[in-house]
Amino acid sequence: MDYRITSMSAEETREWGKQLGRHLRKGDVVALIGDLGAGKTSLAQGIGEGLGVTGPMPSPTFTLIQEYGGQNQGAKVRLVHMDLYRLQHPQEVEVIGVEEFFAEDTVCLIEWPEIAEDYLPENRLVVEILGSGEQPRKIVFHTYDETWDVRIKDIIHFRERLGGPQ
Numbered sequence: 629m630d631y632r633i634t635s636m637s638a639e640e641t642r643e644w645g646k647q648l649g650r651h652l653r654k655g656d657v658v659a660l661i662g663d664l665g666a667g668k669t670s671l672a673q674g675i676g677e678g679l680g681v682t683g684p685m686p687s688p689t690f691t692l693i694q695e696y697g698g699q700n701q702g703a704k705v706r707l708v709h710m711d712l713y714r715l716q717h718p719q720e721v722e723v724i725g726v727e728e729f730f731a732e733d734t735v736c737l738i739e740w741p742e743i744a745e746d747y748l749p750e751n752r753l754v755v756e757i758l759g760s761g762e763q764p765r766k767i768v769f770h771t772y773d774e775t776w777d778v779r780i781k782d783i784i785h786f787r788e789r790l791g792g793p794q
């Protein structure tokens with residue numbers, strides 16, 4: 629299923645991320661798709677906040693992979709934030725060990741996931757952000773199984789109850 633929402637500002641994108649983060653569990657993989665400056669890192673930072681990460685979450689553009697300690701309902705969660713923009717060949721996905729982060733104790737967020745397409749688990753959540761600059765963003769949650777449908781509907785209903793713009 630596809631679920632579409634609108635975000636009018638970086639803060640709102642971050643807030644959507646925060647709500648999403650609160651619904652993430654160990655083993656989840658979230659692919660973040662969108663052009664340069666679309667808001668993938670902004671959303672990821674919100675996800676980190678929702679998972680209780682304290683301290684800054686800089687863009688992993690140069691480090692490729694950043695790891696954080698988070699928690700969900702009191703249980704520790706490892707949060708991994710990747711940016712594969714700088715990879716040139718699919719073999720490099722294996723070299724940096726991307727698959728090792730699709731692990732039971734980890735929530736894995738991947739910016740520029742296209743090069744790793746063949747390695748991504750089937751039940752990933754794909755979040756596509758459309759728009760750039762100061763334009764509002766369309767954010768599309770592409771789900772491939774029911775556990776994600778339940779969670780995304782919950783997040784959207786929660787935001788509707790707050791009366792935020794949709």
Ligand SMILES: Nc1ncnc2c1ncn2[C@@H]1O[C@H](COP(=O)(O)OP(=O)(O)OP(=O)(O)O)[C@@H](O)[C@H]1O
Nearest residue numbers: 635636637638641663664665666667668669670765
């Ligand atoms: N509605 C919005 N949602 C997200 N970001 C927005 C929005 N409106 C404006 N912005 C701005 O767009 C920029 C998004 O930058 P961000 O680093 O999150 O993008 P990115 O998709 O991670 O880019 P890159 O591909 O370079 O990693 C920020 O400067 C942010 O303030």
Ligand SMILES: [Mg+2]
Nearest residue numbers: 668669687739
């Ligand atoms: Mg980024």
